[in-house]
Amino acid sequence: MYIMYPILEDAFLRYPMRSKVADLLLRQGMRVDRKGLIYCGDVEVSPVKIARALKIDRRVVLETSQMIAEVPELFSIFESLAPTCYIRGVAKSLGFEVLEIEAEPHAIGIVSAVTTIISDVGISIRQIVSDDPDIYPNPKLTIIIEKRLPGPALLKLRELSQIKRLSME
Secondary structure (H helix, E strand, O other), X not given: OOOOOHHHHHHOOOOHHXXXXXXXXXXXXXXXXXXXXXXXXXXEEOHHHHHHHHOOOHHHHHHHHHHHHHOHHHHHHHOOOOOOOOOHHHOOOOOOEEEEEEEOOOOOOHHHHHHHHHHHOOOOXXXXXXXXXXXXXXXXEEEEEXXXXXXXXXXXXXXXXXXXXXXXX
């Protein structure tokens, strides 16, 4: 069983391969329409391609999308998913810096504390992505900033008790 929200774990408990499909749809932001068709944004995605990516039979993908379309609790989750543009992989090419933080997964105020330190030194934040601890086993907070953080700001970040690991790229 893949890591998911309890409602999804319960729904796919007896279907480990369907769980694998649901996990991929959720992580990639792929939505399912009322007919059971799968979309990435407005582009329909072939069940065959998803099956190949997961190394499973295409019928499992079709069964999963049909199940999602027919079960109201599942449909309400998957009907509005959307992919997002995540610039982490191209940040350097765009002239930005990447700050990656591993913190206590359910820590309160970590985003606020980190962004305050960054804004206090006058650096603009381009993007913040926080992995959901119910989906990702080792969630990270990724912050794309316009320029390198000065040493004193990095020291302040390292002093935050919720932070387990901090890296700058």
